[in-house]
Amino acid sequence: MTSAISAQGLTLRFPVYGVDNRSLKKYLARIRVGGQLAASSGGATMVTALRGVNLSLRAGDRLGIVGSNGSGKTTLLRTLAGAYMPDEGRLEIHGRVASLLDLQVGLDPSATGIENIRLRCLVAGMSTAEINEKLPQIAEFSGLGAYLAMPLKTYSAGMLARLAFAAATAIDADILLMDEWIAVGDADFQEQAHERLTSLVESARILVLASHNPQILKSFCNKVIRMEGGKAGPIMPIEDLD
Amino acid sequence: MAALVGGLTLLNTQLFGISTQEYLPWIAVGFLAWGLISVTMLEGADTFIAAGGILRQGSIPMMVFVWRVLLRNLIYFAHNLVVIIIAAFVLGFWKKANLLLGLPGLLLVLVNLSWVVVLLGIISARFRDVPQIVASVMQLALFMTPVFWMPGKLTQHRFILEANPFYYLVDAIRSPMIGEALDPRTPVVLIAAAVLGWILAFGVFTVTRRRIVHFL
Numbered sequence: 001m002t003s004a005i006s007a008q009g010l011t012l013r014f015p016v017y018g019v020d021n022r023s024l025k026k027y028l029a030r031i032r033v034g035g036q037l038a039a040s041s042g043g044a045t046m047v048t049a050l051r052g053v054n055l056s057l058r059a060g061d062r063l064g065i066v067g068s069n070g071s072g073k074t075t076l077l078r079t080l081a082g083a084y085m086p087d088e089g090r091l092e093i094h095g096r097v098a099s100l101l102d103l104q105v106g107l108d109p110s111a112t113g114i115e116n117i118r119l120r121c122l123v124a125g126m127s128t129a130e131i132n133e134k135l136p137q138i139a140e141f142s143g144l145g146a147y148l149a150m151p152l153k154t155y156s157a158g159m160l161a162r163l164a165f166a167a168a169t170a171i172d173a174d175i176l177l178m179d180e181w182i183a184v185g186d187a188d189f190q191e192q193a194h195e196r197l198t199s200l201v202e203s204a205r206i207l208v209l210a211s212h213n214p215q216i217l218k219s220f221c222n223k224v225i226r227m228e229g230g231k232a233g234p235i236m237p238i239e240d241l242d
Numbered sequence: 243m244a245a246l247v248g249g250l251t252l253l254n255t256q257l258f259g260i261s262t263q264e265y266l267p268w269i270a271v272g273f274l275a276w277g278l279i280s281v282t283m284l285e286g287a288d289t290f291i292a293a294g295g296i297l298r299q300g301s302i303p304m305m306v307f308v309w310r311v312l313l314r315n316l317i318y319f320a321h322n323l324v325v326i327i328i329a330a331f332v333l334g335f336w337k338k339a340n341l342l343l344g345l346p347g348l349l350l351v352l353v354n355l356s357w358v359v360v361l362l363g364i365i366s367a368r369f370r371d372v373p374q375i376v377a378s379v380m381q382l383a384l385f386m387t388p389v390f391w392m393p394g395k396l397t398q399h400r401f402i403l404e405a406n407p408f409y410y411l412v413d414a415i416r417s418p419m420i421g422e423a424l425d426p427r428t429p430v431v432l433i434a435a436a437v438l439g440w441i442l443a444f445g446v447f448t449v450t451r452r453r454i455v456h457f458l
Contacts, residue, residue: 014456017368024369082301085452097300105295123296 003095003174003205005080007055011088012079012230015044049075051230052089057206064217064238065210067227073210076227077101077177080208095174095205098124100182103164113148113155113163114139120167134170141196142166143189158185165193169200176204181216214241244325247273250390258395265392267335267420272389274322275351275415279408280380282315282355287373289363294458304451308359312352326419338421347414347424350432354411357436357443364450367457383408407435 020026021044049072057063065073078084079091081099106123107116117138121131139148142162152160161184184193201207201220211217217224217238224241226233247270255265286308290297293307330336366372387408388396396403403409410431417424 015453017457022368022370024365024371024375027369078298081299083298083455087452099300101299102295105299123300123302125300125302 003059004092005055005057005094005175005206005208006092007053007080007089008091009089010050010053010055010076010079010086010091011048012050012075012084013046013048013087014084016047017044049230050079050086053230053232055225055232055235057208059205061223062201062207062221063209063235064221064224064241065208065227066212066214066217066224066241067210071227072230072232073227074101074179075230076232077179077208077210080175081177093175096125096172097175097177098171098173098204099177100168101177101179103168103182103184104160107152107160107164109153110151112151113142113144116152116163117142117148117167120164121170124168124171126171138166138170141192161185162189169193169196173200173204175206176201176208178207178209180211181209181213181220217241243273243277243322247325254390258391260392263333266329266333268392268416269390270326270329271416271419272412274319274326275412276384276387276389276408277322278315278319278415279351279355279411280384281318282311283358283362283376283380284373285311285315286355286359286362287366287376289359290367290454290458291363291370291373297455297458304447304454305360308356308363311359311363312356315355316352330419335420340418340421342418343424344415344418347418347428350429350436351411351414353436354432354439357439360443360447361439364446364454367454368450387412407431410435
């Protein structure tokens with residue numbers, strides 16, 4: 001099956017709850033005091049994070065997303081990853097999606113390095129057989145050696161980043177979602193990591209990369225869109241990025 | 243757990259004037275069942291809150307996290323069961339134990355706990371004071387439910403027993419395992435609760451599933 005992303009009129013709204021709206025006791029008290037207040041969606045502020053985004057990508061597309069902070073880049077990536085369900089519009093995704101939005105997600109501090117690699121791969125949707133096959137290679141790439149048998153809480157931040165990176169980038173994906181180009185570890189590891197990420201990007205059929213760095217975008221993407229206030233501009237060739 | 247059960251046996255056999263032979267199986271198995279029920283509910287409140295990072299990143303089915311809580315507590319249960327099995331052989335109540343009835347009882351409890359976990363997980367994600375409320379309710383429920391005391395002593399105000407859902411949950415596991423007759427109302431109450439509870443939980447889940455990730 002060919003990989004493709006097709007989105008039409010994606011609109012996403014979500015409620016943002018203040019501290020006052022997070023208490024059941026206060027909520028119930030408010031209903032008793034004045035039902036009207038509570039009836040208005042619990043007093044939460046609705047944020048429209050995406051407004052009618054259209055997107056059509058096929059195999060070979062490398063899309064860069066630019067835009068200022070709060071323009072909806074990450075929300076769009078999370079929607080493509082399937083974490084947020086759009087309120088309006090249609091979204092169709094064909095192919096296996098790997099989201100490298102947060103590398104350290106799902107890690108358990110009291111489990112060992114090896115156990116965490118397994119956990120991270122399971123979260124990414126790999127099968128047990130696939131994990132067993134990839135485990136030696138992930139362990140080797142992390143360069144942590146004997147430390148992999150120790151609990152994660154004994155790791156330094158750099159070691160943790162190495163482990164998370166090695167595990168997260170082990171997946172074979174058709175569609176790769178990335179929020180900023182990932183750089184981890186010391187100078188030596190950074191180079192290896194850059195190489196690995198580059199080969200991952202090259203083997204993926206579709207890349208969607210949100211970044212503030214024009215150099216990165218120019219070297220990895222062939223198309224670009226600009227997000228502004230939840231709206232996406234038209235897809236432009238990367239040469240038009242100023 | 244063994245220390246707690248031992249200490250309470252020493253105290254309560256004297257307070258209530260019951261023999262150790264009768265009281266120890268009661269409290270040991272009762273406390274085992276209580277642990278399964280209460281810890282699952284306490285952790286259930288944290289189901290989706292703890293999964294926030296994973297849920298924001300991809301499209302893993304949310305029920306995975308519900309099963310995760312249940313499975314983890316089933317492992318705790320199996321772990322504590324070892325103590326009970328030893329006690330059962332030492333005290334000899336294994337001869338009376340009815341595993342054929344105990345397993346369906348455990349299953350019925352798990353089916354009920356699972357819908358409670360779904361509901362608590364959703365409500366707690368939205369209202370962050372719910373986990374604390376659950377904790378205080380469970381504390382009260384521990385004293386109101388016949389875990390440490392025996393319902394035979396309760397002559398007046400039987401509604402304390404009959405209106406307490408935790409009584410039936412504990413009974414479904416405890417009575418078969420210590421070889422006593424199940425309260426005839428237990429299967430009826432638990433099956434009815436399972437059906438109604440799952441309908442409620444499924445309804446709430448259907449309505450809020452798109453929103454849960456935004457609550458986190």
